[in-house]
Amino acid sequence: MEKILLYIISEETRGSWKRAIEISNAMSATLFGLYVIDEKSVKRISKLRGEDPLDTAIEMEEEGWKLLYHLEDMAINSGVKSKLNLEEGDPVNTIKRQVKKFDIDMVILGYKAPRGGSRRKTERIVDQIIEHVPCPILIDKEGGK
């Protein structure tokens, strides 16, 4: 196993970053950190806030880089080789594309069951990743050992 992709959803799933680094270290694999600015979320949030979608996307982009920046520090401190990437679009399609483009061996996905209305949406994304991403997937449940 040479290439592992960690899909970064939010800061809440940081436990999965540690796991991804440990696995990458054990396998001497390169860790690809991926954050996706979900275009549907941009539309929804900007509409709710009544702001320009570009402003929302820029804010999400800064948040994404902040998370990738933390991941980078953690990877470097553990001596793990990493590649950071931020994309804009549909998360499932982006992951699929990255898996093919970089010949990824495994995808790691941090999962924390959200509460309320976003639960169904998050579960749908996880389901779609499982169904469509053509490589082994490790779902790291937050709060697990």
Place this chain on the structure above:
Amino acid sequence: MLEDLINKELIFVTDKVKGKYELLEDMVDRTLGKGLIMTREPIIHEIKKREKLESTGVIEGVAIPHARTEAVKDLILEIAIIKKGLDFDSLDEKPVYIVFLIVAPEEARTKYIKVLARISRMCRQEGFRSKLKEANSPDEVYEIIQNFDK
């Protein structure tokens, strides 16, 4: 805005590059004597250390090497356009034509993230990348950034 951080003296267009580390050293050397950095060696060391383990932004033809070090007083942004392309150990094995070097002290973390986010947003636009590749002078590079940095 990104253009506020750009010093035209820290933009250069070249076709004479031997290798990735030679380019990065050259970029750091261009900041010498401008009151921007205190010492050269810690910056080179930090950039090389990070480059061996990490690469930021898997964008075709673009590299964003960076380092955090107290050897600089404030964030430095430097841009190199390599006309013939350079092997930058990219995973897609494609040459890099545009290099954004960012060096910042630890306390400039927020500024660094904003700059990185802005560079990455512009570089995802194919039109921006192709225009920068075609630029022949620091003035042209600056103007292209001004036009896209909105």
